[in-house]
Amino acid sequence: MMRPLPLAACLALAATLSVAVVTAQTPTPTTAAPAEAAPAAATAAPATPAAPVGNPQTGRTLAYTCQGCHGVTGYKNAYPSFHVPRIGGQSAEYLTQALTEYKKGNRKHPTMQAQAQSFSDQDIADISAYLSSVK
């Protein structure tokens, strides 16, 4: 008779926590989006014709996040199953195009789309400059 009580407490706590997590997560994209959009718009407006110049040093730091998949030799995407591509040594121009396509949604891959959407055009230029320089 005493068993359901601690169980109920755990369940209630878990439910409350998951609700709290959901509500805590929800506003993050909405607040982050304008914050990201503002500098992007500011740099894009005057510099529309000129693409940002990539800085490989900055890109090296930003590319840390790529390591989780592209830094694991033989790592495979699941459903569908295929090796994540080797990206070190591709041209900066191709890498910039690929990340931009993911960002715009012309190329589909949930993880890569989410990554690309978190990058500014400058970030993409920096990452591409670094990855193309990898030997």
Place this chain on the structure above:
Amino acid sequence: MSNAVHAPRLAIALLAALALAACSQNNEVAAEDPGHASGEHGSSSSAGLPDGRIAEGEKRAQVKSEATKQSCIDCHGAEGNAPTTPTYPKLGGQYGDYLAHALQQYRAGDRQNSLMTPQAASLTDQEISDLAAYFGSRPSQLRDLHGVD
């Protein structure tokens, strides 16, 4: 007496369990999404493709398509290692299953490119496998990021 006291608590516990079940179900779906990536957009797994034939792929890589009047190597260069324009990727030594997936995505419209979309539109599964096997077998200028500086 004790049943009457516990009844509302049990009701709360049941509600919490239901809420938890609902939440965990949602979480599972969300967690599956990234992995299921392109599968939900109609491009089948590369595991379902026929075996690739390198020699056939080499021949096919030189055939100009009806749609673009270009062959693979016209743009990606000899062995896929000398793109004529920097926005074209190097293909030599890339993972064959990734190349096959890319061609399937172009064919299915999950990846858009003014040249590659029409280029891949008429490819059969066998041709995709052959091309992927050929370019995947060439020498490579590419590498993964394991142990990079």
